[in-house]
Amino acid sequence: MVQRGPGSDLRDTRALLTRTPVVAAIALTYVAILHYAYVEYVVPAYAYLQYDYRTPDPLGYGVAVVLVVALAVLLPRRLTHPSHFIVWVLFVIAIVPSLLVPQWATALSRAEALELTLWVGACFGLVAVLGTRQALREFVPRWPLPTDTFWLLIAGIFVVLNLYAVLTVGVNLSPPALDDVYGVRGEFNEEAALSPALGYAIPLLRSVINPAMIVRGLWERRPLWLLAGVLGQVYLYAAQGAKSAIFSPLVIGAAFLLLRRRRAMAGSLPLLGVSGLAVALMALDWLRSSEHLTLLITRRTLITPGLVTTGYVQVFDDAPKAQLGHSVLEPFVRYPYQAEPPDLVGARFFGNPTTHANTGWLGDGFANFGYPGMIGASLILVLVLWMIDDAAKGLPFGFACLFLLHPALALSESAILTTILTHGVFSAIVLLALAPRTGWTRDGPVIGHDPTPAAVPDERKTWRLIS
Numbered sequence: 001m002v003q004r005g006p007g008s009d010l011r012d013t014r015a016l017l018t019r020t021p022v023v024a025a026i027a028l029t030y031v032a033i034l035h036y037a038y039v040e041y042v043v044p045a046y047a048y049l050q051y052d053y054r055t056p057d058p059l060g061y062g063v064a065v066v067l068v069v070a071l072a073v074l075l076p077r078r079l080t081h082p083s084h085f086i087v088w089v090l091f092v093i094a095i096v097p098s099l100l101v102p103q104w105a106t107a108l109s110r111a112e113a114l115e116l117t118l119w120v121g122a123c124f125g126l127v128a129v130l131g132t133r134q135a136l137r138e139f140v141p142r143w144p145l146p147t148d149t150f151w152l153l154i155a156g157i158f159v160v161l162n163l164y165a166v167l168t169v170g171v172n173l174s175p176p177a178l179d180d181v182y183g184v185r186g187e188f189n190e191e192a193a194l195s196p197a198l199g200y201a202i203p204l205l206r207s208v209i210n211p212a213m214i215v216r217g218l219w220e221r222r223p224l225w226l227l228a229g230v231l232g233q234v235y236l237y238a239a240q241g242a243k244s245a246i247f248s249p250l251v252i253g254a255a256f257l258l259l260r261r262r263r264a265m266a267g268s269l270p271l272l273g274v275s276g277l278a279v280a281l282m283a284l285d286w287l288r289s290s291e292h293l294t295l296l297i298t299r300r301t302l303i304t305p306g307l308v309t310t311g312y313v314q315v316f317d318d319a320p321k322a323q324l325g326h327s328v329l330e331p332f333v334r335y336p337y338q339a340e341p342p343d344l345v346g347a348r349f350f351g352n353p354t355t356h357a358n359t360g361w362l363g364d365g366f367a368n369f370g371y372p373g374m375i376g377a378s379l380i381l382v383l384v385l386w387m388i389d390d391a392a393k394g395l396p397f398g399f400a401c402l403f404l405l406h407p408a409l410a411l412s413e414s415a416i417l418t419t420i421l422t423h424g425v426f427s428a429i430v431l432l433a434l435a436p437r438t439g440w441t442r443d444g445p446v447i448g449h450d451p452t453p454a455a456v457p458d459e460r461k462t463w464r465l466i467s
Helices: 008-016 020-049 058-074 082-104 110-131 147-169 182-194 198-219 223-240 243-259 269-287 292-316 341-348 361-369 371-391 397-411 416-421 425-434
Strands: 445-447 464-466
Touching: 020 058, 020 082, 020 269, 020 292, 058 082, 058 110, 082 110, 082 269, 082 292, 082 371, 082 397, 110 292, 110 361, 110 371, 147 198, 147 223, 147 425, 198 223, 198 243, 198 397, 198 425, 223 243, 243 269, 243 397, 269 292, 292 341, 292 361, 341 361, 361 371, 361 416, 371 416, 371 425, 397 416, 397 425, 397 445, 416 425
Parallel strands: 445 464
Antiparallel strands: none
C-alpha cells in the first residue's frame, strides 16, 4: 500500500481547484450567491437608491452568466505573477458585478444592459489574455536596495507623511461610525482644498505606505511594524472617513493567510474565498436577526461596483463625453460640465449632489470616450500589469501581491489614470523595483528567475523559482 505524505491532501485540493469543471462550478456558485444577496438583502433596503430589481431577460442573463464562467476559465489557473493575482481580484469585485447587475437593475433597458455586458466581457477578456502574458520584458529598471535601507526608506516616508497629515489635519479623537462618515469626509475635503499636497499624501499613506508596514509586520513577523501600520490606517479613518483604511488590516490579514503558502496558489481560491465570506456574512446576519453585515460589506464591495458602472452608462450614453477634459487633457479639451464625472453620476443617477460615485477603469473609460474608451482604458491596464510583473521580478510572490493589494482594489473603484498617479500604482511599482531581492526570512514562490546564487543559502530554505 502506498503511503501518502502529509502534504498530499493539500496538493490534491490545489490540483482540484484548477480543473475547468471546478472553476466553472465555483463561478456559478458566486453568481447564485450574489443574486440571492441582491434580491433578499439589498433590494428591500436600498431600492430607492437604484438597487431595484426586474426579472432578468433570459437571453441577456444567459449571456452574462456564460461570460462569468468563460472569463473564470480563461484566467490563470495557478498564480505565479502579481498580474495573475490582480486580474482575479478585479474579476471578483468589479467584473462579475458589472456583468450581472445591469441585468437585475432597471437603470438600463434590456438591450442596453446586454450591450454593456458584452463590452465588459470583451474588455476584461482583453485584460485577462494580454495582461497576464507579459509581452514586454525587462523594460522597468530595477535597483534593489539592501534590506535595511529599503525598510528605512519605507519607515521614513511613513513618519514624514504622518507628521504632515497630523500638522495639517490634526487628530480626531472621536472616529465616526461606519455609517456616518460623511461629515468627516466633508471637513477633510475642505482641508485638502487648502492644502493640495494632502490629496496626494493621504492616498499614498492609505494605499501603499501603511499597508507596506502591515505587510512587513506579517511577512517578517515584526509586530511593531504591524502595529504601526494598523494605527496609521485607524488614524486615516478618523481623519478622512475612508472605510477602506479601517478595513484594510483585515483584508491584508485574510490575503496573507492565502499568500503565505510555499507553493503557487490556485487562481480560483480568491473566488472561492469571497463566496464563502458572502455566505458567512449572511449566516451571521441571520443569527443576529440583522442585515447589517451583508449590506455593509457584500453590497458595498461586491455589488455596488456593478451598479455604479451601470450608472455611468446611463448618464453618459446620450450626453457629451468628458474626453478627459477634467483631467490630463484639460488644456486641450473643453469640459462640458461644472462637476466631475463621479459627482455628476452621484447627482443624476443616485439623486444626491454630495455623492461622489467613483468607478473603475471601465465606467471611467465610458464617461470619457464611450465604449471605445473602455477599450483604451483596458489597454492602459494591460501595460500597467506588464510593468508590475517586471518591477516585481525576483521578489517573493506572496509579498509582492500583498504589497499591491490596495492599488489593485483601487483599480476597481477609481479611474485608471487617477489610480496610477494618485492611488499608489506608480508608487508601488517604484518601491517594488527598489525592494531587496535577497534576505527574506519567509521562503516561498519567487517571481521570475533567482537573481543571484547567494539567494539560496540553504537547500531547506530555497525559494521556489517560478518562470
